[in-house]
Amino acid sequence: MNRITAGRRHPLARYAVLLLALGLLGGFYTLAAPTSERADAAIASGRADDVAEGKKLFEQSCSSCHGLNAEGTKNGPTLVGVGAAAVDFQVSSGRMPLANPGAQAPRKPTAPWVNEDTIRQLSAYIQSLGGGPTVPTDEQVDPAKGDKSKGGELFRANCIQCHNFVGAGGALTQGKYAPPLNEATPKQIYEAMITGPQAMPVFNDSIITPDQKRDMIAYIVGVREEPNPGGAGLGRIGPVTEGIVAWIVGISLLVLAAIWITAKKRQAHQ
Amino acid sequence: MSTGTVPKPIAGASGFLDDRLGAGNFLKRNLRKVFPDHWSFLLGEIALYSFIILLLTGTFLTFFFKPSMAHVVYDGSYEPLRDVTMSEAYASSLHISFDVRGGLLMRQMHHWAALLFVAGMMVHALRVFFTGAYRKPRELNWLIGVLLLTLALAEGLTGYSLPDDLLSGAGLRITEGVAISLPLVGTWITFFLFGGEYPGEDVISRFYSLHILLIPGILLALISAHMVLMWVQKHTQMPGKGRTNENVVGAPFYPAFMAKAGAYFMFTFGVIALLGTFAQINPIWLFGPYTPADISAGSQPDFYMGFLEGALRLMPSWEINFLGFTLPMSVLIPALVPMGIIMTGLALYPFLEQWVTGDRSEHHVADRPRNNPHRTSIGISAITFYGVLWLLGANDEISSVFHVSLNWTTYIGRGLIFLGPLVAYIVTYRICLGLQRSDAAVIGHGVESGVIKRLPHGEYIEVHVPAEASIEAHMRGKTAVPMIAGTDTDKDGIPPKGMRGPLGRLRAKMSKAYGGEKIPLDDGHGHGDEHDEHAQVGPGGDDRSLTH
Numbered sequence: 087m088n089r090i091t092a093g094r095r096h097p098l099a100r101y102a103v104l105l106l107a108l109g110l111l112g113g114f115y116t117l118a119a120p121t122s123e124r125a126d127a128a129i130a131s132g133r134a135d136d137v138a139e140g141k142k143l144f145e146q147s148c149s150s151c152h153g154l155n156a157e158g159t160k161n162g163p164t165l166v167g168v169g170a171a172a173v174d175f176q177v178s179s180g181r182m183p184l185a186n187p188g189a190q191a192p193r194k195p196t197a198p199w200v201n202e203d204t205i206r207q208l209s210a211y212i213q214s215l216g217g218g219p220t221v222p223t224d225e226q227v228d229p230a231k232g233d234k235s236k237g238g239e240l241f242r243a244n245c246i247q248c249h250n251f252v253g254a255g256g257a258l259t260q261g262k263y264a265p266p267l268n269e270a271t272p273k274q275i276y277e278a279m280i281t282g283p284q285a286m287p288v289f290n291d292s293i294i295t296p297d298q299k300r301d302m303i304a305y306i307v308g309v310r311e312e313p314n315p316g317g318a319g320l321g322r323i324g325p326v327t328e329g330i331v332a333w334i335v336g337i338s339l340l341v342l343a344a345i346w347i348t349a350k351k352r353q354a355h356q
Numbered sequence: 357m358s359t360g361t362v363p364k365p366i367a368g369a370s371g372f373l374d375d376r377l378g379a380g381n382f383l384k385r386n387l388r389k390v391f392p393d394h395w396s397f398l399l400g401e402i403a404l405y406s407f408i409i410l411l412l413t414g415t416f417l418t419f420f421f422k423p424s425m426a427h428v429v430y431d432g433s434y435e436p437l438r439d440v441t442m443s444e445a446y447a448s449s450l451h452i453s454f455d456v457r458g459g460l461l462m463r464q465m466h467h468w469a470a471l472l473f474v475a476g477m478m479v480h481a482l483r484v485f486f487t488g489a490y491r492k493p494r495e496l497n498w499l500i501g502v503l504l505l506t507l508a509l510a511e512g513l514t515g516y517s518l519p520d521d522l523l524s525g526a527g528l529r530i531t532e533g534v535a536i537s538l539p540l541v542g543t544w545i546t547f548f549l550f551g552g553e554y555p556g557e558d559v560i561s562r563f564y565s566l567h568i569l570l571i572p573g574i575l576l577a578l579i580s581a582h583m584v585l586m587w588v589q590k591h592t593q594m595p596g597k598g599r600t601n602e603n604v605v606g607a608p609f610y611p612a613f614m615a616k617a618g619a620y621f622m623f624t625f626g627v628i629a630l631l632g633t634f635a636q637i638n639p640i641w642l643f644g645p646y647t648p649a650d651i652s653a654g655s656q657p658d659f660y661m662g663f664l665e666g667a668l669r670l671m672p673s674w675e676i677n678f679l680g681f682t683l684p685m686s687v688l689i690p691a692l693v694p695m696g697i698i699m700t701g702l703a704l705y706p707f708l709e710q711w712v713t714g715d716r717s718e719h720h721v722a723d724r725p726r727n728n729p730h731r732t733s734i735g736i737s738a739i740t741f742y743g744v745l746w747l748l749g750a751n752d753e754i755s756s757v758f759h760v761s762l763n764w765t766t767y768i769g770r771g772l773i774f775l776g777p778l779v780a781y782i783v784t785y786r787i788c789l790g791l792q793r794s795d796a797a798v799i800g801h802g803v804e805s806g807v808i809k810r811l812p813h814g815e816y817i818e819v820h821v822p823a824e825a826s827i828e829a830h831m832r833g834k835t836a837v838p839m840i841a842g843t844d845t846d847k848d849g850i851p852p853k854g855m856r857g858p859l860g861r862l863r864a865k866m867s868k869a870y871g872g873e874k875i876p877l878d879d880g881h882g883h884g885d886e887h888d889e890h891a892q893v894g895p896g897g898d899d900r901s902l903t904h
Binding site: 189234235238239242243246247248249250251252254255256257258259260261263264305308309312314315316317318319320322323324325326328329331332333335336337339340341343344345347348349 | 393394395396397398399402435436437438439440453454460464467468471472475476479522523616619620623624627628631632633634635636637638639642643644647649650651652653654655656657658659662750751752753755756759760761762763
């Protein structure tokens with residue numbers, strides 16, 4: 087007791103305490119950090135052994151472009167840190183695996199090996215590599231829980247400059263495009279916002295909160311399911327198709343009517 | 357007609373009116389007015405009847421529309437916009453669409469009628485142009501027509517800005533951009549129009565006055581003048597049997613033409629009602645309310661403004677900075693130059709043609725387009741110029757539907773805008789000459805009869821018979837395009853008076869190229885009863901026109 091009290095005053099004591107504290111902190115961190123990451127992946131994707139299955143799938147179907155360890159090649163970017171949400175979006179919408187390189191990967195029917203389980207396994211593997219945005223829960227993307235009016239305002243402020251006012255899609259530069267949103271599931275819409283696939287910017291949770299994202303999903307899903315009260319929707323792209331209809335249907339019908347009316351000639355008397 | 361058969365109340369009343377107004381004579385004279393018959397002569401009526409429908413549906417819309425930019429919170433029946441702050445104009449447009457009985461149908465018919473109004477004017481103007489029906493004495497009526505078209509564009513622009521939806525706001529923003537880019541007066545004009553900084557509080561109510569009062573008033577007056585002039589000058593007729601510059605061959609206004617015109621009004625009304633019922637137009641509820649910060653992909657104006665949109669999209673980003681002032685050529689040129697070329701070109705063409713051909717005579721028989729090949733080619737190349745701009749106004753939709761690069765549509769458009777009209781001119785000119793040759797062959801050799809004859813030496817020929825009298829008369833209505841007489845230099849090499857100097861020489865040169873007979877109808881092909889003989893030598897002969 088006395089010895090410790092005396093040692094407390096020793097000139098080197100402060101350094102010893104500092105070393106001890108640093109050692110403890112470092113020690114705890116090395117023990118804790120991998121555990122928490124593994125826990126993250128397991129929470130995000132269900133089961134921890136999904137990672138091993140996912141790695142196998144990855145090596146078979148993805149590694150030729152993204153590299154054996156998802157480090158990326160000249161044909162495809164690295165997938166470290168893109169997160170489970172990106173995998174779910176790209177694979178479930180059929181964009182990945184890519185059929186052929188081009189300006190942009192189009193939405194297409196999914197590959198034969200793709201199903202809910204394989205997507206979960208693949209997502210778990212990618213998530214285990216470096217974290218990233220995780221797949222949203224069903225509640226987060228439920229259109230019934232969102233506010234359409236607020237979502238509409240956010241949608242108009244953030245999305246329509248590329249995706250058009252009803253999400254009919256639009257052109258971007260050099261062959262890139264903003265795809266139509268008609269086929270995207272609520273989950274895919276959410277994932278696209280948090281991962282920013284292809285030409286799309288990322289709308290993270292500090293820019294648009296998860297609740298606001300759900301409002302936007304409610305608006306997008308609501309509008310695309312809404313019937314057209316005025317008749318045929320004409321693709322809902324605005325005046326271009328209206329002009330085509332005015333000329334091809336309107337003027338053509340009226341020209342035919344004019345020809346019909348004047349075809350009946352008055353019999354001359356002579 | 358004896359008055360004995362007319363019941364007394366009618367005879368008495370009409371007699372009273374007749375004595376005071378002279379109505380009987382007026383009607384007798386005008387109801388028998390003869391109108392020539394050709395389907396293309398009805399095209400202008402599309403615009404006329406659309407205008408009537410516009411007035412009717414438009415009046416209905418004014419009962420419910422509130423031209424105010426005051427902010428309100430929407431609480432109508434369209435759920436996705438409930439509790440959204442918007443202008444009163446937009447809220448009342450939504451109200452018309454969803455809560456007024458028949459409101460959406462009226463809105464849609466109004467909009468479709470507007471598209472057909474302008475489209476009808478365009479096809480009518482093209483008919484008048486290609487048949488030369490603008491020639492003396494109808495130049496003034498042509499000018500009224502050009503004015504009507506210009507006013508219709510202004511009427512359309514002010515009209516589609518009124519609902520104050522996001523799409524119309526984009527158009528308004530471009531209008532502001534054009535106004536503010538004008539040198540010297542730009543800022544003043546913009547502040548005057550919008551009553552302050554864009555978008556201000558005034559523009560909707562100002563556009564409303566223009567749209568429902570001033571412009572339709574002028575349109576109505578000009579349309580009346582257009583019709584009265586047409587009535588007084590009589591309608592042109594296509595060339596044919598017994599048709600000359602001194603007569604009009606056709607049916608009297610009452611009953612024949614009146615029935616036809618009435619039927620055509622019903623057709624126009626029917627087509628507009630059909631479109632208004634089955635094809636959704638301008639779904640403002642999908643666009644959302646206008647805020648200057650928002651813009652949608654695929655924002656386009658209505659079709660008649662498409663050429664201006666295209667010009668804007670094609671233009672490289674040039675600007676001139678001089679003494680601290682900026683001249684944005686990238687806005688000024690596309691806003692003013694194509695419109696200037698097309699409208700000024702239309703207005704001046706009759707006078708330019710007169711200057712070139714030196715033709716001061718009256719024309720009441722229309723030209724067939726092939727018979728004035730340079731005019732037709734100029735028309736088609738103007739259509740090509742307009743068409744390329746129009747198409748490029750939708751280049752984002754083209755790019756997104758056909759999966760081509762947006763950038764390339766712009767690059768190709770920049771080339772096409774110069775190359776397209778040139779190619780169109782050459783191709784059209786050759787087609788016109790080809791059609792003239794075909795006419796000459798029909799006159800010279802008759803038409804194929806379908807009868808194959810075997811000659812004694814074994815050769816097979818198809819017998820040609822003379823064309824039907826009415827067809828031949830139609831073709832023989834061709835007259836050579838006039839040209840200035842005596843443009844040639846005299847024996848000392850001195851050109852005649854008025855043909856000297858660079859302008860005079862140019863005029864003489866143009867007159868020679870524009871005027872004259874390119875392919876004479878009776879170009880040594882023989883005529884009359886020589887058909888059989890020609891048919892016999894035809895297949896082996898050196899006559900190229902037989903192989904048209």
